[in-house]
Amino acid sequence: MALQRQSNLEEAKEWMKRLDQEFVANAALRHLDGNIEIEPFFRDLLNALFGWSLKNSNWTEQINQDSFDLDDSVSRIAVQVTSTMTPKKIRDTFKTFLPKHRADYDRVIFIYPFLSKKGSGGDLTSTLEGFDFEPKRDRLDLNNLLQKLQDLEIGQQANALTLLRQELKPLGAALRMGVDQNVEAIIHIIEHISSGVPTRKPEMGPNAQKKLKRFAEHAAYLKRQFTLHVDCFQAVAAARDAVGADPVRSVRCAAWLKERSLAFLDQHNGDARAAFDGLVDYFQEKLHTAGCDCDQPVVRYFLADEFGRCNVFPNPE
Incomplete structure (x- = not known):
């Protein structure tokens, strides 16, 4: 059983590494459409990892609303999928989110499609106005998701891996330039x-x-x-x-x-x-x-x- 867990984790790490490489390349080319395309993927992956029931907020609310992308009204969670890790991005999100949605959600989670994230930086106290947001807990990168997958039982791991294979299959091609x-x-x-x-x-x-x-x-x-x-x-x-x-x-x-x-x-x-x-x-x-x-x-x-x-x-x- 331990060997199967190790195999599952190694495969998941490979898929996450390829996703990270894809977004690093997109960022260098200033290509931003990937964030929109990846929202359904993270919706399904987060649901598989955490047992949430996230839906795409941009389908049910106004198109491309700027404070969050996914939400679970029962668990009272809102999620923003973004490749921007600056303190300004966090502040701007809460400035839009708090007046309209504070009563509807207890947590706002930032998901970054990279293996590691930068520090949040700066004091957010005045921006949060008492809202319960902890950067260490509520800012998740791909490594955080791998850690969560590692803790799942084997059947749940298998479901998450199937999702990774299906959704990220286009990234299966060799990514190293010049390598057949x-x-x-x-x-x-x-x-x-x-x-x-x-x-x-x-x-x-x-x-x-x-x-x-x-x-x-x-x-x-x-x-x-x-x-x-x-x-x-x-x-x-x-x-x-x-x-x-x-x-x-x-x-x-x-x-x-x-x-x-x-x-x-x-x-x-x-x-x-x-x-x-x-x-x-x-x-x-x-x-x-x-x-x-x-x-x-x-x-x-x-x-x-x-x-x-x-x-x-x-x-x-």
Whole structure:
């Protein structure tokens, strides 16, 4: 269970990091529309994390009203989603909010789409006029939301993660300039399969022809996975070069692929075609979960190449 929590948190951290990068870039370009687009996302995420029933205030009140964006009238909470962290922004919000809505809400919460926030700065006493606002409690950044997610029970964490995947999927593409997303995806696969301790030794002296005879019924299909996608060679080679030559990693990768591919083969009653496709689907799902975009042919070529190395569906020793 602890391992699942750790996995959930690591995935959530990756999504939050990508969201932070997106808004940092938008701020540099003075692009402000992202705040409007992100309001429904934070509405659903905050509801999942805190159990609130926030709705979009700009749909029910006047369009783009300037004191808050989301509200829960039962919990008496108003939320403003903003990328502006200045004391002036807080003061201006309360100057508009207090005359109209003080009687309706007990808390005003500022949500910042960044991993860390700046200090609120300055004395807000005169602006608040006695309203209960504590900057440390009521100003939340993405790290604060990660801490809240960490405390949820497993089922609630899973729901929050599903939301992150669905809403932030467009941020799954490689964000590092000059890095091919397919190269990044294969690097991720190599890191994933080399993270465990091997339980089998890699097969010495691979015999691809023997293997094709062994799977004669699906030999043509398995061979096509290599020949049809050979143009993906450069992406796979670049990924292998990026992680570097490491004997220990090679042993772990080979052992992982041998063990898991045989498990898929057993699961599909010896049907090599179905087992191969199952492995492709497995890695595609892992990449999607990690926020990586990848062309499926690259995964197929990688596995076909490992098949030729006798790491996928190894011959009996």
